[in-house]
Amino acid sequence: TKITIERWDKKLRLVAELLPRGNIVIIDENEKITLPLRRRSFSSRKIKVGETYERPPSRVNPLEMGGHDLTNLCKQEDKDVVRVLASELSLGGLYAEEVCEKAGVAKNKKADELAASEIKAIRAAILAIFEPIITNDKSRLRAHIVTEGKEKVDVLPFELSVYEKKEKVLFASFNDAADDFFTTQIAEGVEEKAKSEHEKEVGKYERILKEQLDALRRFQLKEVECIKKGELIYARYTAIEEILREMDEKRKVVSLTLPDTDVQLEIDTSVSLHKNAGAYYEKAKVFRKKREGVERAIDTTKEKIRTEKAREVRVEDALMPKRKEVRREKEEWYERFRWFETSDGFLVIGGKDATTNEILVKKYMDVNDLFFHTQAEGAPAVIAKTAGKDVSADCLREIAQFAASYSNLWKYGFYEGECYCVTGEQVSKTPPSGEYIKKGSFMVRGKRKYFKAALGLCIGIEKNRLVACPSSESQKGRLNIFVELEPGGDLEKNELSKEIVKIFVDSAKEEKKEEIKQIATQEKVMSFLPSGKSRIKRGYPLRK
Template sequence: MNQKREVTSVDLVALTAELNEYAGAKVDKAYLYGDDLLRLKMRDFDRGRVELLVEVGETKRAHVADPTHVPDAPGRPPNFAKMLRNRLSGADFHAVRQHGFDRILEFEFRREDADTTIVAELFGDGNIAVLDPQREVVDSLDTVRLQSRTVAPGRDYGFPDARVNPLDLSYEAFAEQMRDSDTDLVRTLATQLNFGGLYAEELCSRAGVEKTTPVADAPESTLEALFDASETLLGNISAGDLDPQVYYEPTDDEDEQGARVDVTPIALDERADLPSDAFESFNDALDDYFTNLDTSEDEDSGETVDRPDFENEIEKQQRIIEQQEQAIEDFEAQAEAEREKAESLYGHYDLVDGLLSAVRQAREAGHGWQQIADTFDDAAGDVPGAEAFVGVNESAGMIRARIDDHTVTLDPSAGVEKNADRLYTEAKRIEEKKAGARAAIENTRADLDAVKQRRDEWEAEPESEHEDDADDEVAWLSRSSIPIRHQEQWYERFRWFRTSEGFLVIGGRDAGQNEELVKKYMDRYDRFFHSQAHGGPITVLKTSAPSEPSNDIEVPERDARQAARFAVACSSVWKDGRGAGDAYMVSPDQVSKTPESGEYLEKGGFAVRGDRTYFRDLSTEWAVGITCEPNTRVLGGPTDAIREQVETRIEIEPGRYAQGDAAKRIYREFRERFTDESFVRKVASPGEIQKYMPPGGSRIVEE
């Protein structure tokens, strides 16, 4: 007989109660094997190490595994696993619940900064989605876009359409569901009541009814017997009255054990003819069954991470560069065409002036646009400029004229000079777009170099990360030699850091950089921050890279607060030795370089209009750390953001030591922490550390 490869809805009723016994376990790390097996390594005060496995591929299961049954740690963690580590490290496992009677489990984890829910879809193609506290999808293994529901990053998670839940049915509702069927008893129980084939047959056996009886021919007593059997079966399972069994294929040799073929939370009449082993818990039975399940025919064992398709990504970046270069050429041609139009107006000054005057006089005389057009079309040199006239744009109040080889749109209410100035201004605007495209090319080339570097590192480094029970991270502090890896990024000349969710936050170091940030790098869906105190940098939280289209992305509250804390710490609040300050956030369309009447804006200053989102009493918490992968470098920023991004950190606060002196103290402390002192000298010199410290005096926070 075929081996069971997927847990059933009935199985999940039993499993949910047992998994909730692990509530309070703390998450250490997340792993992803292949594209369908998730492992959460946790620790429990009473039980010690807890390994939760969730698989959603050809095999679909969820259970806590014996530590000896988990696969070795895979290769480099993919982005999905990194995201989970960032969100779940140190979080408490709070609860698990089954969605209705569906094969869907929701695992809820709680952490002081933000809660996270993992939804495991153990049906169909299978999927795992990670939700934020607002139940918006942070990421998912697969994107689902159906008319009935959507599972995609940035969208509210959508459950499948609700199915009948036999746990909630009264006898009347049960009988109504059965009577609506036009097939036999067992098929109706399996599909309309959602019991599945095995448990539908089990209910028929326990009720003592013939399973092939058409529903239309079944008397009321038959339906009553089936309802009683379902209530007893589900009631016992829900109450935890279990007798977990693993069943085996029968063999001719009594001393030889056959292959495992099924696992159930209770002993079944339908499996009475099969050899079986009993287990103390259903979770233990699931662990035994799926650990020993023969998956040799699977295409992917799930224990390694496939090599990323670097070549495809490199080709993609190269195509983007080609498109950007073509865009620059197009901008140059467009700007040159606008300048030629302007120059042609001056070259035919009398002709253009006569045409504009004639149209203006006709309008002042009360003639309509169509009448003016007809007059020019019929004129044979009697009307000034008639030979150049092409047509009118009535809605815009403009005319079109053919001057040299160009068709030019002209404003009759303005003279030749103002029309030419307008064309020169348009040429300048296009030139500015060309400058932006050049900057985008630089960023894309940096992305291309980064992909090539990741490819080289992947091919050069070992393919697996080693693990022990205590800590499976590379022990960078104790390594005698650490390779230097660093790719310069466009934003590093500004003040910058990345939030917990990876948003880039950049701030100006002076008035010139403040101007540049707003004019060149702030897009319409970014966020603008500034401290309430004077002397702070313009701070921009980027929701997209400069080379990407700007999208309307919701920024989590924690990340917005981190950006606001950055703006406060880099302002005069730190310089003045204060421990807290206020900041506000607005959208880019509220920021203007145009002052109100009677106001004056200095270089680097901007006017902010409209409502503001305030962040009050933000503490000046700051940390400087060193990261060793994927790049070796110093990082600095709000402590709660930097904490998970570095191998080691030193927390600082406003203090009496000048910035340079404090940087030297931090440098000496880093040298003591790393075995490879030469590495610290190369990547974290006092001068480099200073770049990642707030302006003003500091002191190290004693731990």
């Protein structure tokens, strides 16, 4: 395929070579190559800047091959007929098998053993299969993607008998079918690579953890060993003194093993046994500090592994094939967290894990904001950006429900929980003297206001954004489409996210389905779901 390009006083041509791996070459009026996509060297030609462009050598066109030529070709080949058709006639494996099937010829039969009638049937089958393309008879074209379960197997302009029993998805044109098929293939390849990199990152931390656990065991053993030696010196003080008197006093440090023990002691004869015991206790302290340091490092590494495993695998947009663009507002900073707007218009943001809890409180909470939390383990830090303004009782209940629903109360199947509220200035990361606050936790000082909150959430779409919000009637009224959830049931997060996406897509108009698929991907929906099992209370269709 050639496309002529005019640029000022020059005429250039863009040549697309539709060969295996393919190539694109720009040539000038003198057929000289000015820019190739890929530099290649073949026995008959070179694709390099400055070289004269030579077309690829012509191959046999099976649609133009007469019966006599086909007979001569077959008589010269002792390979299976399907291989001869695939390679010598450039049909490829799929269409070679289709020709054999349609001609009624065993594909494993040797080409040079074919009868004249079989060769004639093969030629007729080739012409019949490709006739819709030869005649440009669009009524006989049936562009489709062959599927097997959720896997897209192949894309074809017309049906083939080899896929007769497979499921098919029809398209208006072959271009549409090919675009869908290859976009998916490229996207899956890019995502697979991203997942592989993600798994490597997890593997790196797991290797570090193994080394840290090995070090921990060594330090624990050394600490116990030193304490044991110090205690042994005091327990056998007299016996050790007696042994030392009988030994060569010229040596400063002596090694000895007491009868009935397997412990070897290193004794410094220049100091008292009391100081020798003290030295072992000091060594034990050193190993204890090392052990404690490794234990803290292990906690950090475990947290990194948990965070990395829970992290959504993201792929740079530039690496992904372009899909139909979805019109939506610019992404805001709070969309990396769980969030919603109260009925009064206050922004409420909740953490997803210890790391995001820490970021939320340290970076985004002001002293006049409200901080909501439950006593249940694994509860998110939830802040309401009120700037000190009054908040209605209804909105306070909404925020309390949001905070309680994302705690482990949901996981344990509770339908109601207790939540407290304080101002931002009451929350601190500074612990009392001698105490330690783990990552994602905080100190709360002063009076707290408590709420009884029913657990319930809505996952929905508002202004082309996926949101999670409390299940109050005022919140439901803001959403274009949503699913209301309650604790319990038997749906795990993976199954539930698939079901929610299906409800959203099925309820959308045909022209909106692709847009909904991009806004509410399974991964995004899953990131908004609370921990544990849930049931769908009700699903609501699109209102607009």
